[in-house]
Each structure stands twice: as C-alpha cells, then as structure tokens.
Amino acid sequence: MNDIKLALLGSEGTGKSAVLVRFLTKRFIGEYASNANSLYHKRLSIDGRQLNLDVFDPCSESAGSRCITEEPVDWADGFVVVYNISDRPSFLHAIGILQQIKEARVEPYKGETEVPICLVGNKQDLCHARQVEAEEGRSLALENKCHFQEVSASEGYQEIANLFTWLIRQVMEHLKYRSDRRRYSGSKSMAKLINNVFGKRRKSV
Ligand SMILES: Nc1nc2c(ncn2[C@@H]2O[C@H](COP(=O)(O)OP(=O)(O)OP(=O)(O)O)[C@@H](O)[C@H]2O)c(=O)[nH]1
Numbered sequence: 374m375n376d377i378k379l380a381l382l383g384s385e386g387t388g389k390s391a392v393l394v395r396f397l398t399k400r401f402i403g404e405y406a407s408n409a410n411s412l413y414h415k416r417l418s419i420d421g422r423q424l425n426l427d428v429f430d431p432c433s434e435s436a437g438s439r440c441i442t443e444e445p446v447d448w449a450d451g452f453v454v455v456y457n458i459s460d461r462p463s464f465l466h467a468i469g470i471l472q473q474i475k476e477a478r479v480e481p482y483k484g485e486t487e488v489p490i491c492l493v494g495n496k497q498d499l500c501h502a503r504q505v506e507a508e509e510g511r512s513l514a515l516e517n518k519c520h521f522q523e524v525s526a527s528e529g530y531q532e533i534a535n536l537f538t539w540l541i542r543q544v545m546e547h548l549k550y551r552s553d554r555r556r557y558s559g560s561k562s563m564a565k566l567i568n569n570v571f572g573k574r575r576k577s578v
Contacts, residue, residue: 391526412429452474454519456492
C-alpha cells in the first residue's frame with residue numbers, strides 16, 4: 374500500500390477546500406469553517422494500486438503566508454497551489470509560494486524541484502471578472518515545471534479529478550524513482566565497501 378501526502382496551498386478564499394472537497398466527494402460545498410488546519414484521509418485505487426491519500430488543507434487565517442515556510446513544505450510529496458482567476462493578488466501570492474517550494478525542495482546538484490506540483494486557477498466560472506489570463510497561469514507553470522489547470526470547483530468535477538489523478542501518478546513515479554536511486558546508491562556503496570575490504574585482503578595475500 375502506497376502512502377501519498379499532498380498539501381494545498383494558496384491565498385485565503387481561493388477555494389482550496391472547495392477544490393479538495395469536490396475531488397473527495399464529487400460535491401461542491403459553498404462554505405467551510407476556515408479557522409482550523411484540516412487533514413483529509415482517503416483510500417483510493419489508481420492504475421490498480423491501492424493508496425492511502427493524506428491531504429493537508431492549511432487554514433490561511435491562522436497561517437497566512439507563514440504556512441509555506443512551516444510543515445507542509447517538508448511534509449508533502451506533492452502540492453496543489455491554488456489561486457483565484459478573478460483575484461490578481463492571489464496569483465502573485467501563488468508566484469511566491471512556487472518560489473518558496475523551489476527554494477525548500479530543490480534537488481541538490483540537479484537544480485530541479487524534487488516534488489510534483491499542480492498550479493490551479495480556480496473560479497473559472499467567474500471569467501467575466503477575470504484578472505488573470507489563462508496564458509499567465511500557463512507560462513508561470515512552464516517556468517516552474519509544473520502542471521497547470523483552470524477549474525471551477527463550483528461547476529465541475531472531472532477536471533479536478535483529472536488533476537489530482539495526474540498529481541498522484543507523478544508522486545508515485547517520483548517516490549519510486551527516489552527509492553530506486555536510494556537502493557542503487559546503497560548497493561553501490563555496499564559494493565565499494567566489500568571491494569575495499571576484500572580487495573585489500575587479496576592484495577596482501
Ligand atoms: N464562484 C466560485 N466560488 C467558489 C469556487 N470555489 C470556491 N468558491 C467560494 O469561495 C469561497 C472560499 O472557498 P474556500 O474553499 O473556503 O476557500 P479556501 O481557499 O479554502 O479558504 P481558506 O480556508 O480561508 O484559506 C467560498 O465562499 C466558496 O463558496 C468556484 O469555483 N467558483
């Protein structure tokens with residue numbers, strides 16, 4: 374059984390809880406209590422594999438921009454960074470969040486961010502009040518090597534389901550790659566150790 378940990382990050386009121394609850398229950402719930410951090414659990418099956426999914430939905434009210442520098446960034450295997458397409462400041466905040474994830478989780482030596490990220494422009498139904506063009510979201514995602522999707526938690530389920538499925542698949546790949554690499558470098562150092570011990574002995578015989 375795989376354990377997958379995701380975190381939703383973004384400005385207050387961008388619809389993080391709405392997006393997550395839409396994915397988990399297929400329903401849109403208009404208002405949520407937003408004065409506490411929430412951790413959601415769900416068992417899923419993707420590509421025939423059973424998963425335990427934990428999703429952290431931090432409370433923007435209490436955390437503000439600080440939340441990014443605290444636990445979620447170190448804890449999560451993947452991120453959903455949400456902004457509201459009808460609220461430019463939330464997009465600017467998303468830029469800052471991506472930057473902070475990059476700084477915290479960049480792979481040493483490779484210079485690549487080590488976690489899969491999905492950038493989400495929510496409230497697409499409010500496009501008459503749009504303040505952020507889809508193209509801006511797309512190029513920000515490109516710059517940060519992350520997936521991009523505009524959605525409406527209030528109107529649609531499928532796009533939200535697709536983006537979580539994409540993210541979970543990426544996380545599974547990534548975790549597998551990391552554990553393979555650890556195993557490989559572990560066996561390489563074991564081979565080195567054996568070589569050192571027995572190699573030296575052979576020389577002295
Ligand atoms: N029109 C529209 N409203 C939405 C959408 N998604 C969420 N909302 C509304 O936006 C408001 C904030 O939604 P939340 O899901 O509580 O946002 P949040 O980012 O979790 O908020 P905090 O927990 O305060 O950070 C609520 O009034 C929702 O009903 C959407 O896709 N379209």
